[in-house]
Amino acid sequence: MFIEQAYKGNNVWWRVLITTLIATGIFILNFIVYLLLSKEEIDKMYDMAKEMNKNLSLILNLGVFVFLLGLLFFLVYFLHQRSILSLTTTRAKVDFKRVLFSLSLIVILSLVCFYVSYYYDGDNIVWNFHPLKFMVLFIISILLFPFQIGFEEYLFRGYLMQQIGIIAKNRWVPLVITSVFFGLFHSANPEVAEMGYSVMIFYIGTGLLLGILTLMDDGLELALGFHLGNNLIAALLVTSDFSALQTDAVYKYTEVQNSSDILWEMIVSIAITYPILLFILSKKYRWKNWKEKLTGKVDEPILIEESFNLNKENNE
Numbered sequence: 001m002f003i004e005q006a007y008k009g010n011n012v013w014w015r016v017l018i019t020t021l022i023a024t025g026i027f028i029l030n031f032i033v034y035l036l037l038s039k040e041e042i043d044k045m046y047d048m049a050k051e052m053n054k055n056l057s058l059i060l061n062l063g064v065f066v067f068l069l070g071l072l073f074f075l076v077y078f079l080h081q082r083s084i085l086s087l088t089t090t091r092a093k094v095d096f097k098r099v100l101f102s103l104s105l106i107v108i109l110s111l112v113c114f115y116v117s118y119y120y121d122g123d124n125i126v127w128n129f130h131p132l133k134f135m136v137l138f139i140i141s142i143l144l145f146p147f148q149i150g151f152e153e154y155l156f157r158g159y160l161m162q163q164i165g166i167i168a169k170n171r172w173v174p175l176v177i178t179s180v181f182f183g184l185f186h187s188a189n190p191e192v193a194e195m196g197y198s199v200m201i202f203y204i205g206t207g208l209l210l211g212i213l214t215l216m217d218d219g220l221e222l223a224l225g226f227h228l229g230n231n232l233i234a235a236l237l238v239t240s241d242f243s244a245l246q247t248d249a250v251y252k253y254t255e256v257q258n259s260s261d262i263l264w265e266m267i268v269s270i271a272i273t274y275p276i277l278l279f280i281l282s283k284k285y286r287w288k289n290w291k292e293k294l295t296g297k298v299d300e301p302i303l304i305e306e307s308f309n310l311n312k313e314n315n316e
Helices: 003-008 013-036 039-051 054-079 084-088 096-120 131-168 172-184 190-195 197-217 221-236 259-284 290-295 304-315
Strands: 125-127 251-253
Touching: 003 084, 003 131, 013 054, 013 131, 054 084, 054 131, 084 131, 096 221, 096 259, 131 172, 131 197, 131 221, 172 197, 172 290, 190 197, 197 221, 197 259, 197 290
Parallel strands: none
Antiparallel strands: 125 251
8 A cells, every 4th residue: 555655765763854854944944934924024024025027036936846846755765765766656657648637627617616706796706818928828837836835745746754654653644744734834825824824624635535535545546637627727817916826817816805705715715615525536446445445554564585484383
């Protein structure tokens, strides 16, 4: 199973500590700075970001993840002496069809939910499409978002879920912890400052969904596809003045939009789309043994040599 993949590498505690601190350092530093700054300083910082060229801001925000993902792969491969494939999936190779199916599914569901909402209450959403600007945004998004979502998935649902799992010796502890951490590491986003900490329901809920996809499917492919599709929709379809990333999206929420209304729409949306997504994926990939895969024990695999020696000793 997926968590047991960690046993294929060297898991001496100091190696785990070094990799965890280096890989999560940027999140921890960002969170500490957010806690130390006053509300006025945070608002000023966000206002400065809004004045920057949107595409340049997007490149700067996403570009760092190219380095971070490469760094995480380097640490896993050389420090833990294990393959990136073992961090990705239990299958013989990465199933890109799973990635594309999950991506397509969340894009379709998100578009349906958005346009239903827009049809019934679109007064606070305005047309913001500019062909040239959107094309530049699209190219940047396609090139850089895979690194951003890749780093977050390989860190939270890959490395941390596996390492916490072999320490806790079960599946539910890493599922809960990585979901909460995923939410906390997004707490410095402008949406949280605008809507309050209630928006953490969305982030933690999304982390929980991604964790369930990973454990039930024994791989990151579905989580990678979902996360990429979700972030592409967030960047390309609709933006607002308090989005984490300011973009030249097709639509834009106006300033008069009540942030609590947007939060409510987000929660309702995940309450509808996430169960539908889980149902479709569970039927397509024939998931079984939900309780065992989400809460069961994690045991260290017995190597063939060890098993042979154990049987030999018992026979003697």
